[in-house]
Amino acid sequence: MVNYFLRRILLMIPTFLGSTILVFTILQMAPGGPIEQMMLELQMGGNVVGEGGGGSSSNAIGGVSLPPKALKELERFYGFDKPIYQRYLSWLGVWPREIKHRDFSIPKGISSVEKRVGKVDGAIWKVDVSISNDNDLIVYEKSGEKSENWFSKIENSNEDGSLDAVVFQQEYSGILTGNLGKSYTYLKPVTEVMKPRFKISLFFGLTGIFLSYLICIPLGIKKALNHGSAFDFGSSVLIFMAYSIPGWALGGVLLVLFGGGSFFDVFPLGGFRSPSEIWDTLSPIQKVFDQIHHMILPIIAWSIGSFATLTVLMKNSLLENLSQDYVRTAFAKGLKENRVIWYHAMRNSLIPIASGIGHLLGVVIAGSYFIERMFNIDGFGRMAYEAILSRDYPVTLGFLVIVVLIRLLGNIISDFVLAIVDPRIRFK
């Protein structure tokens, strides 16, 4: 079995690569990338409306257009001057990323140029760039050795015979080295953008899962034991209703009912908790109440989705086990009803419920765009949604990496839990 799970974990790698390649390509091929957005912004005089897209209207009337040099620098900054496979590989961190570009030109007929590249230990750092026989540029330190830090290449040969060239450093940094890049909109490293939001969503998700399990399992059991009774029928109606309304739509109704617009003013309209000005003045107990007060509506909306499926799953699973032969045998040999149900049948019927936990993990992370948007909670899903709207590729891809990893791991965890709780299952 160890072999099986090792293989599963190894199989995660191609799947992960496949899915990231797919989204990476779609994102990079899409029109309306960060550069086009910036050009649009310039043309509109800085008043760009948040209407993503816009297409490539590079020569719009009347606006300021970007000078070619600035455009080149922007392309270099975002990495768009490289072919897409190189961009992907350097995003992964296995292809060198070029950083700290310094432009210079080499006049005609000169084979070696001195170039100031920055400072090291307080002194000015200069390197010599010379042209080799096969027209490559080689960078030498002042000591005469080939430079380990700096590289150079020819960008363009001019008509007068001079060459435009650039020196740069190379760096291997990407998701494999834990660097998810820097957000275009927040201007912060993606990990820093994601961390607080991830925590909020996780907090929500775990509370939601916990509460729905707490309600659904006993309810499902009771429905199974009283199959066909008035209680079973009544709760079934409730379950049908819960299944027919998406959680976020219910959230909207709850907001109208209890958010103070037209009916009752019981709960706040949104937000994860009170704004920090208020939050900081609260005593610890008030903080707990404030948090609960803000979370009740979104948690109801969040849990209603799993409420129906989980309860029915529990009920059917227990019912099926109760009709098995081993239960009849247990009764026949004179065991007490309680023992048969709670000790024999229950253990087997919890198996499908237990193994669902891993799948739920993935749902926790990605499944809350709607609720976070509706309740104005600054969570992980909303971050991704806004990142797509503003074409913030590093955040979009960072979100994707986390979600795909958690989903893949969740599937493995599910199978693992299944293998632990159900000794009949042997993975090979």
Add this chain to the structure above:
Amino acid sequence: MKNTSIFSRRWQKFKTLKRGYYSLIILLSLYILSFFLPLLINNKALIVKYEGNYYFPIVTGFVSGQVFGQDVPGEARYRELKSSFKEDLNSSNWVLLPPYPYSPFEDITYDGNKMYESPSSLHWLGTDNTGRDVFARLCYAFNISISFALILTIINYIVGILIGGAMGYYGGKFDLFFQRLIEVWSSLPMLFVIIIISSILKPSFFLLIGIYTLVNWISMTYLIRAEFYREKAKPYVAAALSMGQSNFKIMFKHILANSLVPIITYFPFSVVAGISALVGLDYLGFGLAPPTPSWGQMLDVGLSNISKWWMVFSPVSAQFFTLLAIVFIGEGVREAFDPKVYSRLR
């Protein structure tokens, strides 16, 4: 002789499950009725008799107001026309309006500024932020939502049966390749992918179906694959093969016919998923382009005007009752096709 084919027996069983059966009748008749909505809910008159001539604006489309002696720019205002004809008792002019004379696209109406009107006998479910009648939009959105979900599900089924069937039947490299592909696809958060693609493409009705199929074919394909995989090993397939039947015939005449049960029982739930998806996408603003009437877009507008409760409750209840009816149908179908009898405790 009583017809006792398995399907007619299942149909008889389904008819005994009242909840599902009546839901099916009601929903089906409402859906058929919704194709005649332009005759029922519209601001264009059906027939106008004016100065001895008959006009049919509903068929011919635009008729200028001046034709009927109205001093207005653009199209004739049939509701005003009707009341003016009524006042004038001795003329033989008359107008036949649709029973509910408001159009889903009719922005701020000429009867004055009608934004945010609460429900009344005139506007059954009030008006929205641009003065459009909520009830009219609701009804048109009903037709669009169901049509969307039906077409989506059928296309999904076709793709799923073709690919999943071939995967299960042929197995081998073809199966392996698609399995890997499905693994990659299904590791992605679907909604996320749809949003990315539709934020780039600005979809129309059919493009949206295409995008949705692109990410949604997996579950169906997997279901069919498992079904074909299991059926393939059965003796009747071997018998058909040894009789020299073509692969195509075996797949679609024999195996498919034997794996219809899960396919059919899955159908209503697939439609539910389709409607929910459309509403969700419309709510996020990545669905059908405005001003197409849609529940999601209505909900979005409603939620930014949260004190106007009718703008939130109407689309949510419309969606709720539609989905509830389909879930009832689905439950009935499942029970009729898969009569799993649970024994009670002892």
